[in-house]
Each structure stands twice: as structure tokens, then as C-alpha cells.
Amino acid sequence: MSDSNQLLQQRQEEIVEEFAFFEDWMEKYEYLIELGKELSPLEEADRTDENIIRGCQSRVWLAAKKSPEGLLEFRADSDAIITRGLVALVIRALDQLSPEVVSGADLWFVQRIGLDTHLSPTRANGLLAMVQQMKHYGIAFQAR
Amino acid sequence: MSDSNQLLQQRQEEIVEEFAFFEDWMEKYEYLIELGKELSPLEEADRTDENIIRGCQSRVWLAAKKSPEGLLEFRADSDAIITRGLVALVIRALDQLSPEVVSGADLWFVQRIGLDTHLSPTRANGLLAMVQQMKHYGIAFQAR
Amino acid sequence: MLNPAHIRSQFPILNREMNGCPLIYLDHAASAQKPVAVIEAQREYLMHLHANVHRGVHSLSQQATDAFEKARETVRRHLNAAHVEEIIWTAGATDAINLVSQSWGRTQIQAGDVILLTRMEHHANIVPWQLLAEERQARIEVVEINENGELNEADFQEKLKLNPKLVALSHVSNAMGTINDVKRWTDAAQAIGARVLIDGCQAVPHMEVDVMALDCDFYVFSGHKTYGPTGIGVLYGKKELLESMPPWRGGGEMIDVVSLEKGTTYAGLPHKFEAGTPHISGAIALGVALDWMSGVGLQSIGDHETTLGAQARHLLAKVDGLRFIGTAEKKTGVVSFIVDGVHPYDIGTLLDPMGIAVRTGHHCNQPLMEHYGIPGTVRASFGAYNTLQEVDALSAGVERAVRMLR
């Protein structure tokens, strides 16, 4: 198993453990809001039309680049704070991994912490599209 | 009450009495078929496009003229035999009456003998349109 | 006065728990819940009466046709239309507006013609006209609104000077609840020779509508917003006008004679506009829904909702930084708002685990959101089945959500 993949699994387990503490939805959302507030905002320069992923209600911006070590670096942001919290979780899982691992990542943690409805195609928050976009970057950066 | 109106009521009562004998639908229809067969067919000359009343399934032809006494004379026909039977009944009720009475005629016998569904606007047999056309003739011939 | 407990007992969905809390359904403007009478009417039809309508010789088809046509008469009576054939079944309000834009519009709108809309129209009353305008090289003009979300009178008068061929406006705004003075605007528009289409989606569920008194040319609404089933709606049109219009959809039922050689002639109203097998069970159940509303009392329903709306505004006004979108003098119970520094989506997301269902976003009203420079609003909208306690829960929920989000 690659380092990147090991990292991905490890990070997801951590997240699941963290969420195990929460007794109800409100606590989960409180934590997500906290994560959302902590996520450093994307610089204006990266809030381009190119980087925007339009959900019907909240918008997500996503920027990616390759590190000198060949790993994918993600920065992202959203105009809704709960979406930002979710964005932060996804980034925490996928940042600084190899493009191969990102492109094929199974984000099983989302379901385990009960947030999968937020990633459903019928949600209007742009999150699923963001994850898909991250995987596309994974494919694109492998190719180079 | 005019002679014509008296006649109209009397004829309807007769028809209702006749139908009182029938025990079920099949007997009614047998009688209608008989009436349909007895109705003398319209001459080809009267089977014109002008005289046609198009139901969706069976067609009705109707010709009208005014007698020397100023009464309305109807001749009618249909390509379906049960419709012809019904046509015969309606003619029997309305033939040789004054235009005034025809134009305002209440054909209550139809409901009393349980055939009103055949005269409903949703039936595809052209019968309701025929009755309406007869009343139109009633109005038109008054005007002259 | 309406008895909420009695009414609520007729809406099975209100017994549901959502996320462990009793469901508080405040999304009536998006779609109404259905009383048992409506649900059972549809079921009963499918259980014991279904057959294809029109032209059938068999009794079942006759009975289905009678029920279907009786529902049309119910709609006529409910809208006070002059003739039953002025009532055209459609798949919904959107379908109805498209019918008008494509049948009437494509024959009547020429290059350079003006179609007048308003800033508060639902996309359903914008996009069909944009498609038409593009095709015919016509021009869309828009009546702007004032800060309360009411039509700007002076602007309306000004825009009428452009001689629009058509004025298409909503009876009630779905995003703000503004009740437009459609009678006055219909008169003004017709005085300059314009046709008037009224989008009544948000009016029919809440008030008495009288198309003969309004004297509008077209009036549309959707069944599912007025306690009826999905997939059915109504186009009302003046008889002579509908008669003069070409058919839109072709198919069965709408024809007189079909010939491949000699061409095809069309049926009379209303069938000319009802190609294909109609949504029979939907039409019948919509008739039941309208009768149900009349049974409760249109005035009582409207009054009740107005009370709820007023109370909601009263309570929510206390939330720091909360701003109402749409503060018209005449409005339905709809309450739309934003909170400074907080995204509407976040508020809606936090209300959900409390069992409170509101709508957030642009409400199919992007031009209005653009006007206010906001991404959307939180909208609570009420039906006959909502209660003051639910309004309390809403306001407490919003307060809690805002506290969490700040």
C-alpha cells in the first residue's frame, strides 16, 4: 500500500473517531462550523471563475497544485460556513496525497459520520462536484 | 299548453311506458335495434356532408323541413344500428311539432328509460349533437 | 375561523418525525401537503374507476370520463370562469405558460414586439418568454419593484407606454408573498391593447380568485401547490382567444380528422389543447382539493396564514441583523429573510435537524435576488395546517441557528 493511501485511510479513521463523540446533529454541525471558521480563506486571486464550482445554493472554490514532492495540494473555500466545514474535512482527507490516490479515493468517512446526504448529487451545495473536481485533478496531474 | 307541447309530453309518456316492460339492458337494446331496423333509411340525396353530424364513432345524418302546417319534419339516419334506434326514438318524440316546442324541448324520457348516458356529451355517437341540431332547426324555422 | 387541530388531523405527513423531531413543514409555497381527501380520491380512482377517458363505449370509460369532466367543472366554478371549455388541463403552471408562449406567442409576437414582465416573476414566467423573444426577435421589458418588494407604479405606467403585446405577471410573488393588484394592472394593460397573463400559482392556494371579475386573458396555476396532486395544472383562457390559437401539442384527443393525405383538422375546446391521455387521476384529485379548500373556507385559510405570517415577522424581527425581503403592505403569509453575515443555506441546514423544513435559495427567482444583491433568502411559507406553535419553533430555531453561525 502506498504511503499516500495509508495516510488517506488513517486520516479518515481519525475523522470518524472525532465524530464518534457527538451525540446529535447539532453537535456535529457545531464542529463543522468550527472547522469552517478555521479553514483559512482562499485569497481573492484564487477566487476566480475558473476555480468556482457552482452548487445551486452555496458556492465552492477549489484550487490545486502539485508540490515539489509530486503530491497534490488543495485549497478551497465556500460562501456557506457549513459547506466550508465539509470542505475542510475533505481537504484534510485528500491534501498532500499522490495524484493516483486522490483520483481513486474512496471517501468512506463521509458516510460513517453520517454526512453522506451532504454529498448526494441532489444536494445543492456543490460539494459532490468539488470532490469530483479533486479527482479530476488527480487524473490530470498523473498525466503530466 | 300548445298542441305540440301536449303531443311531446304524451309521446314521451308512451315511450316510458313501453320501456317499463323491459327487465334488463339486453331487452332494451333489442328493442332499440328493432326500432333502428324499422326506421326508414335516409335517401342518398339527404346523406350530404351538410346533413352529417359527426360523432367520433357513429355518424348521424339529419334533415329537416317545415310542413305546410308550419310543423317541423325530421328525417334522420345513422350508420350504427343502436344509434339509429335512439335516433328513431328522438324523432318519434320531436317530429311534426311546432318549431317553438322543438327548440325548447325537454327530452326527459331519455333519462327515465335509462338511456341518458347515450346522450352525454362524452359519448362518441353524435346523438347529443343531433338533438342540439334539431333545436337549432326549431329556432331557425321560427325565425322565418 | 379555522380549527388547526381538525385540519392537521387530515394531513398524515404532519405526524412524521424528522431527525427525531416532529416535522414542522414550512415549505408550502414550494409544494403543499395533501389532505387525506385528496390522497384517497386519487387512490379510489385508481382502485375502482380507472379507464382511458373519452370515446370509450364501455361504462367504465364513461364513468371515468364523467369524473374527469366533473373535475373540470369544479375548476371552472372555483375560478368563476364563464365556460367550462375555458379550463385546459396541463401538466402544471410551467406547462401552461409554455402553452401560451408557444401557441399564442408564436403566432402573435412579431419582431420588435415588447413582452412586459416584472422583477418578481418566477422563472416559469420568465424563461418561456425569453425563449419566445429570442425566436421572434421580440424584446423583454421588466417592471421594477420598490424597496418593499412591491411593483413600482410609476415604472409600470412608464413601461406600458412601450405598448407591450403581453403583460405577464404573478398574482402573488412566491419569494416575497407580495399580492399584486392584478385587477388594476389588467385593466391598465388591456386599455393599451395588451393581453394579460396572470401566474396564479401562489394565489389560488390562499385566496378567492375570480377570473371573470379580473377579466384577464390567461390565468394559470399548479395543482400541487394548492393541496392537489403532482403532475397537473390549469390554464384558463378566454374562449374566443383560445379558439383563435393554434394547437401546441399534437396527438390523440386533440384531433377531429387525421389524414396523411388530406391533412388534419382539430377538435374544439378544450380538447384542442389536450393532446394525449390526460392525467385523469390528477385532474379528479385536483377537483377534490379545490372543494376541500372551499369546504374549509378560502377566507379562513387566507386569514389564518396572514396571522401566522404576522406573528413570524413579529418574532423574527428580534433576531439581530435579520432583514426581511418583501415587506409589501398587501402580502400573504410568506416570510422571506436574510441575516447579516450568515448564508441562508446555513440557516436552512441547521433548521433541518430541528425538524423545521424551510426553503432557502433563490426560489426560482434569480433576477429578484440579483436585484437585492443577495445569494438567496430563507423562506418560511404557510398553509392551512400550520400553527402558531410552529411559528414559535421557527423563530426559536432561527435564533439558535444564528447564534451557532456567528
Place this chain on the structure above:
Amino acid sequence: MLNPAHIRSQFPILNREMNGCPLIYLDHAASAQKPVAVIEAQREYLMHLHANVHRGVHSLSQQATDAFEKARETVRRHLNAAHVEEIIWTAGATDAINLVSQSWGRTQIQAGDVILLTRMEHHANIVPWQLLAEERQARIEVVEINENGELNEADFQEKLKLNPKLVALSHVSNAMGTINDVKRWTDAAQAIGARVLIDGCQAVPHMEVDVMALDCDFYVFSGHKTYGPTGIGVLYGKKELLESMPPWRGGGEMIDVVSLEKGTTYAGLPHKFEAGTPHISGAIALGVALDWMSGVGLQSIGDHETTLGAQARHLLAKVDGLRFIGTAEKKTGVVSFIVDGVHPYDIGTLLDPMGIAVRTGHHCNQPLMEHYGIPGTVRASFGAYNTLQEVDALSAGVERAVRMLR
């Protein structure tokens, strides 16, 4: 093998008496009766799950959306379409064909172009093309049939030489039950560059349909004919083709950005073609209907109906002067006939008091009736719930009626 008693127990309407006799429903081709599973699915949805779909933040809307989209996936699987977004919900088959004629047709059909139909098309697959042809000054050409009611092969080949832009043909004729070899005709038509639309209204209820194997461009069917509810139908279209087509109806759901100043951009598939609130309960219940059929077994249903049809033809052949319309080698259970000197309407009228529901008339197929020089036929059409006893009753009833009428 299908167990008719078990199946019948699932259709409440079959317990009805008509005119004092048990209802014998032989009008499946006009509209199918509904199994309890379908009726209850629709009811259950309205009782406990209803909300407007898409874009809702609240759980109810999410759940409704999930159920609605799951039904789309069920249709995709049932038709074996490659992509779920190739499945477009419509108000019915008629609506679906009009969508294609007005969106694809109005951009692709030019003056002088040929649209090829067949003599046995339903009005729904004629009139939309006539309306289009009239508007675009295109030409309708027709493949004729042989004496058995099968497409005339030579004529088909001949007409393909006219280079039609589109071939629109039924998978199964509704008036005669002829099963057309749509795979072969799709190949032949596509070989000369034509697009192919298949009207599957009378196929989906009776057999397995595989659009990927057929490789047709469009395929349509109606829910109510395939054990589903009214007001819902399906357009299947190849993805790239649908993507290249402009929207037809404008409104909510089908847009991306709506601006009154900058114009409007549209959503992706399938939403681009689904303006307005869809018939949510209808879609969900249609999914259940298709699953119900698969549960019974498509092959068993088809076999059962073929048996009934064969028996009906065997028995009816003994009626003096009876002539079958449609004696194709490959056909479904549909039995259409006329009797010398007797009007079809009279036969239908006399069968009705015996509780036997058949359809009489032109079956929305006037050009076919014209071809045969008849005013219409009597048509008995079978579903999974019909039995051999009912076929016996039909033949006895027809004999009796003819005796009375002669």
C-alpha cells in the same frame, strides 16, 4: 408461467361489477389497470414523503428527491439505457414525441426534408410531425402495410431512398398488435443517416425493451399503459443527441442562471428538459410499476397475453362474417376485428351490459382505418390480469351481439 389468480388479486378494480356482471376489462391497450403496489406507492408518497424535489435543504425534500431520482434509475435499468440522464420524464408519450418534434425537429428539419412515418402510427406519432412539417415546409412520407397489417418491406426500402431525416415508427401497433422489427428498421434508417424515434407505448407493457441493443435515437412510452399512473411518461434519447438539442419548455429546474439582462443559461441533462415541478408521485409509482412487471416476469406476461390472443382469435374466427384486422406473423395479444354488416360501435355497446369492456372505433389511427376502408374496429387487448375464461366470455358475447344485430 404466470399465476392469473395471484395476479388478479392485486388488481382491486377487477372485483367491480359492471351493469350487474363481473367486470371483464379488455381495454389494456387504451390504459392498463394498476396493481395495488403501484396505487399504494403513490398514496404512500403523498401520505409520508411529499415535498418539492431538488435544491431543498430540508430532509423531506432530500428524501423525495432521492425517491424520484431512484425511479429514474429504475427506468434506465428497465430500458437498459447507458446513462441515467438519458431518461427524461414527460407527461406521457404524446408529450415526449412533441418534445422531440419541437426541440430536435425545429432545429434539424429544413424545408424539403422528409419525415418518414408508417401507415400504422398512432395519431400521437403523426400529428406532431404534421405540425412540424407544416411549419418547416417539410414533407411527410408514409410506409404502407401489407394485407396482414405488417410494414411493407419493399415500400420501406423504397421510402428510405427519399433520404428521410427522421424515421418515426411504432414498436408495436396499438390497433393491430403488429410487432415491428424495429432493430432492423433502425439499422436500415441509420445506415442512410436518418434519426430513429420509436414509439414504444404498446411494447413496454408487453416485452423486454433494450434501447442500447436497438441503438435507436429516441424511444418513448407512457406510464399509464404499463401498469403505472396517469400523467407520466418517458423520453429516452441518446445523450449526445439530447445534449445538442435546445430546451423546449422554459421554467424552473431547467435553468442554470436566469438573468433578465444577460440572458439565461440552461441546466445539464436530464433537467434541461424538465421545466417546472415534475410529477413526482407519478414518476415514483411508475418505477414501482416497472419493478412490478419485472417481478412477474416480462417474458411470462408476454407469453400469457399471446396465449390469450391466440385463443381469442381461435374462438372469434367462428363468428360468421368476422374479419380480423391485423394478422401479422409477429404480434402481441391484441385482437382487432370487424363483422360484416355490423357497426363496431354496436358490438361494443352490446358487450358493455355484459360487463365486457372493449374499445371500438379508430383507436387514434384514422389513416389505418381509411386504408382498410372501415369506420373502426372492435379491439380486445389483454394484460397480465386477463384470463382464458374472460376470452371465452368475450367470444360468447360477440356471438350474442352479432346475433342480435343481424
